[in-house]
Amino acid sequence: MDSSYYVASNSHLNNIAIAATIGKVRNYIPDDIVFSILSKLPIKSLKRFMCVCKSWSLLFEDPHFMTMFRYKFICNHNNESLLLQLRLPYTDDDDLYVNRMYSWDLDFLEFPIPFIPGNKYYTELYSLSRKRFVNKIKLDWPNLLPNQEHIVQFDLHDPFDFKIFGFASVNGILCLVKSNLRSVLLWNPTTKECKVIPPSPIESRHLPLPYQPMPQLDVYGFGYDIVRDDYKVIRHVSFIFDSTQTTYNWEIYSLRNDSWRKLDFDMPTSYRSCQHVHVYVDGVCHWLCDNEEATHTLGEARLVSFDLNNESFVITPIPYIEDDKDYNVWWRNLAELNGSITLITYHEQTTTFHISILGELGVKESWIKLFIVGPLSCVQSPIGMGKKGEIFFIRNDHKLSWFDLNNQTVEEFDGDENWGRDYTYYKESFLPIGGINN
Amino acid sequence: MAAEKSSIKIITLIAADGSVFEVEPNIVKEMKTVQSYIDELDQNTVSIPLPNVFGNDLAMIIEYCKKHASEEETKEAKEEFDFEFVKRMKSDDKLRLLQAASYLNMESFLQFMAKAIAAEIENQSVEFVRDYFQIESDFTPEEEAELRKENEWAFK
DSSP, X not given: OHHHHHXXXXXXXXXXXXOOOTTTGGGGOOHHHHHHHHTTXXXXXXXXXXXXXXXXXXXXXXXXXXXXXXXXXXXXXXXXXXXXXXXXXXXXXXXXXHHOOBTTOTHHHHSOOOOOOSSOEEEEEEEEESGGGOEEEEEOOOOOOTTXXXXXXXXXXXXXXXXXXXXXXXXXXXXXXXXXXXXXXXXXXXXXXXXXXXXXXXXXXXXXXXXXXXXXXXXXXXXXXXXXXXXXXXXXEEEEOSSSOEEEEEEXXXXXXXXXXXESSOXXXXXXXXXXXXXXXXXXXXXXXEOGGGTTTXXXXXEEEEETTTTEEEEEEXXXXXXXXXXXXXXXXXXEXXXXXXXXXXXTTTTEEEEEEESSTXXXXXXXXXXXXXXXXXXXXXXXXXXXXXXXXXXXXXXXXXXXXXXXXXXXXXXXXXXXXXXXXXXXXXXXXXXXXX | OXXXXXXXXXXXXXXXXXXXXXXXXXXXXXXXXXXXXXXXXXXXEXXXXXXXXXXXXXXXXXXXXXXXXXXXXXXXXXXXXXXXXXXXXXXXXXXHHHHHHHHTTOHHHHXXXXXXXXXXXXXXXXXHHHHHHTOOOOSOHHHHHHHHHHTGGGGO
């Protein structure tokens, strides 16, 4: 029979033509298939299974296995778009009342206070999606209603000082924070629904009086409590009276109760109020902070993880990296890759990025280094990391660029536009913000 | 050549135990081993012996391929099928199908089975995994104790 002869001579069919009797078949699972199984396991299981046999104990040193394992973290197929802000110079010709150019601070619309032109900028928000972020759509900032009066107290000198908090939207909802104001806003750009979070009792007690300090309010987390079906915001409130006297505490907001509540414990704070040191994953808010004992030597950094459901926190030390010794290379960011907490550090002397993921909260030994990228001599300043492992940075030619881990290429965002350095991932969702109250 | 290929109407697959399966060409597309063989032929009917795949397993693989090749089925229906497909399998079945997927060079089915096996062994003990893959430990008791101590957190 012709065809069977053909098969017999087909080397691919033949080379696996082993004694495949039922029962023994297990013994013949080749390494690369075992690797493809193991690469799908979480770090904790992999670390445990290092004790299975000698070859498995060397898994993290096996280049073939690591290629498979890494791929899992950068093959995200979710259609999330990247939100970037374009800063444009304000000119007298621009019609404030028509263009709504001044971010979400539409107070101007409702309260016609003279706008002082100078070195002022306005901000446009763009959603960039698809491969290489080629699909660019301008979004309208949220439309605030006049009766949301606690928004109204704004600082004329700094009307555009706000940011979209965090690494990504939560169920399609973004948290906007106006830093010099008491305003925190939840916003779903898809449905255009908006919710202004009311001030807390602490704030009301300390409303501006002469010589009384304004509280400094720093949002540390926004996320969803799946058990209570509730959105929550946590923030640090501090009153700085003078260099010796500071009072502070933590507050948590529940959308269900529409109110703030004081937390009766303290947590470490971020070493800088910079972007991209906060990440929310599955009901837990994470942020980076300094080791209090080592603030002067810039020693070991830590990760703080606050569980929105049980309202407790865990600290995970971050391993010390040699290059960190130099103050100038001090740059760390948080991101989320395939559901894992991801730490990215930039080392200026070597122009390399180190990317690690965390296996288990609270366990320093469970950080696994996934990538060392570089040298990338074109990096002027690092910005952060994307959901497919893109490394965002400002290039020597001042263009916002990224390094693509899949293709190992440097790409740039199109045009010579003046993109801001803040970015947030956003996923379209028709879920209502206020719906949970019904 | 293209015209000749498209003239193939029915493919007969013969399993290790002699059971015979007649399938349409689009079903075997995922089986790269079979497909590359067909591509080199120019005849209307093909009969392919698969000495490393047993009838029961081949029946399951064909069932899977049919479901996933169907354009009428929704993504949700396919996911539901996948869930049930794995649920009715024992560990032995999964490992045999994984082997078959490797032999037939079916990339996405292989990934699917690997994922199912990973889900079964996740959070299990070292002893469970050794038994599952029939692996003998090549550590001395001291070496193993040392390694367990180093990764103590992973055993909690």
